[in-house]
Amino acid sequence: MTTTIRRYIETDTGHRVPNHKSKCKHMHGHRYRFEAEIEGDVVTQRGVSDEGMLMDFSDISHLLTVHIHDVIDHAFVVYEGDEAAKAACKLMGDDHRTVVVSFIPTAENLARWAFETLEPHIKTTYGNQLRLVAMHCRETPKSVASWRI
Ligand SMILES: [Zn+2]
Structure with a gap:
C-alpha cells in the first residue's frame, strides 16, 4: 500500500509545434497545468x-512555483x-521572455521536462521515501500528457 499526493501550478505559456499538420504550427498559448504526483510513506x-x-x-507548491x-x-x-519562431521572438526585443528548449514543446515533452526539472528537489526529510512518480501536463481541459517512472 502506498500513499500519493498531487499538487499543481498553472502557467500562461506560448508555444508552437513547428511540424504540425494543422493549427498547432501557429504561435499560440495555453493555460498549462503542471501537476506533480509524489509517492511515499x-x-x-x-x-x-x-x-x-x-x-x-x-512546500510542493513552492518548488513548482520556483522551478x-x-x-x-x-x-x-x-x-x-x-529557426522561424526563434527569429520572431528575437524581433520582440531583449526583454521578451523566450525559453529555448532542446525539444518540440508538446504537452508530452513539457511533462517530461517538468518532471526532470522538479525531481532533484523532492527530498526525503523524515525517512519516508518520498519520490516524484509522475508529472502531468494539462494543455487543455480535454488534453493531458503524463511522464511517469
Ligand atoms: Zn498548443
Missing part, C-alpha cells in the same frame, strides 16, 4: 510539522531547431 514522527503527511502541499512557473509563465517556449 506518511510521516509518523511525533510532533513534527509534517506529521500525518507525505510532504507539506505548500516551473517562474521559468515559463508569460514566456514563449521555443524548440532550438525552430
